[in-house]
Amino acid sequence: HAQWRRERVTELARDYVVLDGVHGRGAYIGTYLALTALESRWWGEGEVKMYIDGDDQYPTWCSTGAEDYFGGAWSFADFDEHGRMHEQTFCAPYVGFPFYSQRLASHRESAYWDVNTPVTRGLYRWHIPDPIYFEHDLRVEWQQIGTEEGGNFERQDDVASVAYWYQLEPHAPFDPIGDRRFRQPR
Template sequence: MIDNPFMGGLTALPLLKSGRSRAINAENPYGEKGKGGMAASHLGPSRKGSPCLRDVAAGATVTLAEMEGPGIIEHIWVTVTDQTEKDTYVLRDLVLRMYWDDETEPSVESPLGDFFCNGFARGCTVNSIPIVVNPTRGFNCYFPMPFRKKAKITIENQHESAIPAFFYQVDYCLHDELPENTAYFHAQWKRQRLTNKQEDYVILDNVKGRGQYVGTYMALTTLERHWWGEGEVKMFIDGDDEYPTICGTGTEDYFGGAWSFATQKDGKTVENTYCTPYMGYPYYSNHDDLVHNPYHNDDVPPMRGFYRWHILDPIRFYEDIKVTVQQIGVYKKGLFERQDDVATVAYWYQSEPHQTFAPLMSKEERWPR
């Protein structure tokens, strides 16, 4: 037997793979072979004539990409302004949705910013395996998204005014067939503006079928004093009732941290944000920064954004799954039940059909504090 030196990672690049590469953007809106960059500009024919969608009207839903399968979306890139003259909450006002095959209810539904780990309608840099956000608001997603019959990606503008320019590209590969055990990508945004004491916040529920839970993004606004991160993340799997099969040891532990995220420097408390391939704390509200933004003042509660990708350790389920996190803090007298403002995006793969999502909050209810 001859050992194969091309085992994975960069060493697998020389191995020729099947499939036909395509891309959809404003320069080739249907991903057609040999028809990219045909629009003309003042520079002449095929000279950057259609780099983006122009003036996406308030209230409009635009189809970014629609393609027939079988195929796999391999990369999505988006960038857009984060504010207009009307308001500063564009990243929460734009709603991203994705549909697989013939479904009429979305498998992905989230405010645009939160899907890319940019909650609170504010941009931040993210450097992880499946989600990368580069300066300034260069949103990238590398979660593979297979489809057998067709795929459709839309953006709804719930902002008060038109979005002057929306840039995007969807890179995908067409295949003759997909393996029988191929599952579909899902993501769902939720928020509880004020959690209830002694009641776990629900990250994901009402999922039926076989699949794998692959990630969590959390946008946490703390509304009480003291340390907030003692709540344990729970995974209720395949019929678990009162108690879960998997129970973590604390919120900061789940996101890969330890002993809080703060250190003392020159007599001041400093929050240590971080980005790693599978877990990170990319965003912490900076009141000094907000002071210089004419649309904000510095009277805001602390806001923190976290991600945790279960890529090397997916949570496998065969019947159903529910994911929750306790709202528990600690101070000198010990543990206590808290009430905070929590928003999350859950990411998972499952066989179709999926359960219909609960209605998305109105844009005003989605806005940060």
């Protein structure tokens, strides 16, 4: 199964929902996340959370942050000859950061540390070697937290995702994905 979702502007102090409404038995096997920064500063501090089999307030499985979850600890960093840090794309068998575009986000407010360079990013994580098993239900969320010189802060960005999972039949019906105009980039 696969489920696509998008929030053109995520809600402040509320986690972005990657997957919800899954009832039955199965295994979560992957996440693709597309992020266009609407705010400046680093975007990757928020945790990916798996609420499994009735979890309510606290998830059974929780990452240490999006940059770690998608395999790019230390900000997907590469340094130039002047010591300036730049995000670096990469592809590996189970994690990756294959898409980075300043052109697609050219009308956005910001990106990394520089307000004048907005960026759209695409990241993936396959849970093939470490599937997340569930017996009754599953909800996956991403905490929208960034960081700046003064510490961490709640963010609002344009986020889309696709969640992938295997599930035994029968399963509950899924919500429709919305009309075509909503799904297209701005």
